Amino acid sequence: METRMNVGTKIEHGGAHIEYDSLMNLDEGWVSRKVFYDRDIYEEEMRQIFARVWLFVAHESQIPNPGDFVTTYMGEDGVIVARQRDKSVGVFINSCPHRGNKVCHADGGNARRFVCNYHGWAFDIGGNLMGMNAEEVYDPGDIDKSEWGMQPVAKVGVYKGLIFATFDPGAPSLEDYLGDYRWYLDCILDSDEGGSELVGGTMKFMIPMNWKVAAENFVGDAYHAAWTHDSASKAMTGGMAFPPIDFENTFHSSANGHGLEFGLDGIGDIALLGRPKVTEYFMDVLKPRMEKRLGALRSQIFGSIASASVFPNLSYLPGISTFRTWLPKGPTMTEVRSWTIVNRDMPDDIKDEITKAVMQTFGPSGTFEMDDGENWEHSTITNKGYVTRQGRLHYGCGISRKDDHAELPGIVHRGQFADSNQREFHRRWHDLMTAESWDDVPDRRSNRLKGRETRDLPQGLKSL
Incomplete structure (x- = not known):
């Protein structure tokens, strides 16, 4: 059962008087539009979130x-x-x-x-x-x-090549901050002996949007893909449309705001790269290695239609290999910094093919990036209207699909078309925006995993 927020939570910092409980009710499935536009809320995000998380x-x-x-x-x-x-x-x-x-x-x-x-x-x-x-x-x-x-x-x-920093001396350890989500993160960081690396330089571009619009899209919005990216996916795959979603074998999983939505087909995102040479390498070389290293389940997850975010502003697409941060530049502007992430031990020609494919799909002029950027821009600037800004946004899809999955860590919901991870993202946002210190921030990883001995954890968690 989802925890209901205390009624009347109000935080006063720096002259801002914000009634946070009036901004969302995630048990009912809605979020106020003000969260994506209000200047006072944005300034408090800089203090309450970015000044103290990893x-x-x-x-x-x-x-x-x-x-x-x-x-x-x-x-x-x-x-x-x-x-x-x-x-x-x-x-x-x-x-x-x-x-x-x-x-x-x-x-x-x-x-x-x-x-x-x-x-x-x-x-x-x-x-x-x-x-x-x-x-x-x-x-x-x-x-x-x-x-x-x-x-x-x-x-x-440092976690397996990723360098994190925090301004808050009272922050939990990085391992605790990432927590159970490391089981999923290892799919891109530890699927092969040599670990990962970023290649091809840094792509930097600006989108006139609120940073959370993009972060919550990557944490769980598969719903838009078949509609928004229909023409782009056909262009990359030679006319093949998005495959139908199998609700029994697709999932959302969240742990303290970090989240991944994914299927188990193992091929959907790889196919969207439109590079037969890469597909052959992933299917014939990498995925068998991954199965031996991380287990069969994670080798099925990798390469499926999937998207992920590490709270608050790091996102990536396993299989497609784009890896990026959303750097806030005000409530209605975000700088995107994007890289290509690959396994260090991959052959150079495969790295080169992946880099070109990422630029073609999720670079500033990429087929998918342009689709997303236009949507995110207008999802932000429409809230400039005073009356519009007073409204609510619906986050209720899949609200009753929570699943106590035997193998998957995190707060798991069934179905790839759902708002489950987005609700958990905003729940973590609310936790941090209303907490005076880290002692006040609740632990929202899977209840099923709390208190378990190491020997009882799913395959791959024993090494954490």
């Missing part, structure tokens, strides 16, 4: 050597992610503590130091202040350099 900042393959770095954002806070000399990873705010100027303007590279172009303050790759231009203008005692480096994040964690 956020994906880079893949280890992007910074393999000491001095390698990339720049990105955690919420709207710019950060530098740099490989240190001891091979650890440092993450610190990309802002000079002298006058606040952005220190590093490059997307990535290799550096021995970062130097602010305003007054020449110089920092090592760990963000420590090493010296300043015309340092003689400072009298003895004016500054203690050890206290004026670039501000580091509270914690950095």
Whole structure:
């Protein structure tokens, strides 16, 4: 039975008075349109969610050597992610503590130091202040350099190649944050001996939408695919339409807001790449390896029509191999950063074929990306209308399909056409927006798995 939210939850921060329980009732299956447009709600998201959850900042393959770095954002806070000399990873705010100027303007590279172009303050790759231009203008005692480096994040964690960071020293461990969802995440990170890597560079583009519109689409909206992407799928597959959905063998699974919707046919998403060479490699080489490594069930899940999100803003399509973050730039603008994720041990020609297929389908001019971007834009900007914004959005599909599945971890619902994971995504959003600290955030993974001994877990969870 789903937990009902306490009535009258109101949070007051920074002058905002927001009645969160008036914004959604997920037991009834609706969400207020204001969630996707209101400026005060957005500002509270920066404080209540992005300033304290674990956020994906880079893949280890992007910074393999000491001095390698990339720049990105955690919420709207710019950060530098740099490989240190001891091979650890440092993450610190990309802002000079002298006058606040952005220190590093490059997307990535290799550096021995970062130097602010305003007054020449110089920092090592760990963000420590090493010296300043015309340092003689400072009298003895004016500054203690050890206290004026670039501000580091509270914690950095790595899970099988994915680098995450959090600003909140009270955040749970990364392993606890990902929790049972790691069973699904391993389908793209640990399906072969060599692990994963990002290839082909970074695609960056802007969509005038609220970040949650895209994140919740990837976490569970298979419903739109056969309609929105009908022509694109036929173009990629030589005229083949989306296969009919088998409700008995399709699922939604969510764990603390992270979610995957998927089938068990093992081929649907692979076929959408439109690359026979890739299909042959996946079916004949990778999936047999995956079955030995992760078990038969996950080898069936991989490659099926599926989409996934790690709360709050990391999404991917297993099988199609697009991997992306939704970086918020205000309540009605989002920067998309997208990569191609592959197994490191794949042959180079297969990696090249997958990269081209991802660009053709889910790049800025991709056949599927353009379909989605137009929908997401208009799903956001229609809420500009005052009267429109007072309305509700329906999230009730599949509300009674919860299934205590014997093998699948997470909060599982049957049926690929459902709002189940989207409801759990917004439930996690509500949890964080109304919690004063992590102690107030409930555990919303599968009740079936709580308290079990390791020996009782489904295949693959024993290694977590």
